[in-house]
Amino acid sequence: MAKLMVLTLLGLAMTHFKNHQSSYQKRLTAFREVEPVDLPNCNLVKGIETGSEDLEILPNGLALISSGLKYPGIKSFDPDKPGKILLMDLNEEDPEVLELRISGSKFNMSSFNPHGISTFTDEDNTVYLLVVNHPDAKSTVELFKFQKEEKSLLHLKTIRHELLTSLNDIVAVGPEHFYATNDHYFVDPCLRSWEVYLGLSWSYVVYYSPNEVKVVVDGFDFANGINISPDGKYVYISELLAHKIHVYEKHANWTLTSLKGTSGLGATPMA
């Protein structure tokens, strides 16, 4: 409520500044001219026409891809169909794309809208896939077991929390245990645009476990991609509109302390 009040006052004040033009769309597209570049080693992959939002490559060379995201302000390539998780075997010479079948009685496939994804492999070599989902414009984290032989995902659980309202990307540190970026404070589309337009930087990163959920870093204009170093010691967070990659040290109590924030060379890594 206090934040809503602050936003209203700031909004009233800002309407007097004609030149404050760093609107959501303008900052996202960032007035850059992109020269066409010939990329000889890039091939169009058949079967990912609905977009490849996030990608995770397992040590065995299997790649999992989330596709078909519907997100406010971003073009959807197939607005009438649910999203999907695709599988590619990168060991193959000419890998095909296959849609993973999803099973589990409680999962509503028709509202599946996958965004950031992350995997966690336990001591028994069970691979869990954690997926940021936006069913009906809300935010949840879906926990699946990846069944390699059956080429399917078994839905185990839906995770919701009051701090996980506008999720973007996720990095798993256990099956039910993760860090996630919350890209806006508000959920309402109008308040969200004001939040970014005014540069309030109320986007944050949450640590989630069944016993404890907390904001570990805040003050981002738009926290987007998140990842962890292979040794599990450092967490990387991309701040979309500031064009920065932040590096944090991860502690035993799961808090993060800032080591470095680097401005990208015009790059804006997305989830």
Ligand SMILES: *[C@@H]1O[C@H](CO)[C@@H](O)[C@H](O)[C@H]1NC(C)=O
């Ligand atoms: C599943 O999602 C669709 C699309 O959002 C919705 O219309 C339907 O009511 C949902 N079904 C259940 C059982 O929640």
Ligand SMILES: *[C@@H]1O[C@H](CO)[C@@H](O)[C@H](O)[C@H]1NC(C)=O
């Ligand atoms: C977490 O661990 C770090 C590093 O040991 C320490 O500086 C910090 O005070 C701890 N925070 C909490 C809330 O326990």
